[in-house]
Amino acid sequence: MATTITNAEAMAVDLRGESDWTAFDAPALVGSSLRFVSGDPQGDRFRVRYYRDAAQQLKARVWFGPETEGPPGHAHGGSIAAVLDEVLGLSGWAAGHAVVVANLNVSFRNLLPLQTVVTVESEVVSINGRKVLVKGRVCSGSAIYAEAECLCIAIGQPKTSVAG
Template sequence: MDIKKIDAIDPPELSGEKGWTELKIPDSYGKGRAFITGDNSTDRIKVRYFQKQSEKSFIARVWFGPATEGPAGFVHGGSMASILDEAMGAAVWLIGFTAVAARISVDYRKMLPLGTVTSVEANVISVNGRKIVSAGKISGEAGTVYAESEGLYLTIVR
């Protein structure tokens, strides 16, 4: 496989599909510089959040720029894991809970090329007291699944 290093890519505009409503994460969700959304540089991660109108399902369009590189020409697994954590946590937030991750697991299915626009979808699987289980998936426009995840989130008691 011939892999070339990508030094600069212009990030694309990220748009939703019919039946998606754009979500704005409230400032109260995270004060200060957020890890995923707090850096507006164009060489890292660009993300736009949506909700499917027909259900309480969280979905995002995500572009992975050159600063997310792990193996030459491909996205670092930690970048993928952080997006999955963000998406699964947002799915929990969508159903009315404020929670933090206690455990996440990621199954990497295929290496993700830098510069790829992906869809990241997450749903809540179960709620049992303070414990909420959520699942997520990163897939490409052609349906290629790059990673799947599951997380245990604990509601914050104030």
């Protein structure tokens, strides 16, 4: 049974980044295609805020609300995979590559309690022609909830191949 949050609880969701992170305007980069996961910043499903860290890697703070429930009191694995799809694909865009996700492999490590704010870390690890490989994880402190590897395919002209 999903729990309902009050307006006071909804306003209490803190998605601030770390002190060395800078805000990243994801919708300005890719437009309204971020509607599925991050389209309702005050909703009961997801709330997402994007950042770049000191190394310019894309990070996200994500709140998993009651509408993401799978196992009682915990986020559904599909909701975690959807967040990883958006963040890792966007990481390719933030690195300068217009991409679509071709393959996403997710390893679930721990149940993620509902109404938890987590960090999604991402890193572009290699670029080979049109193939952009991105890795990431959903974590909070030392807890790792999921890890993923994402093969993205550039839909525009490929950039020069670079090892990450």
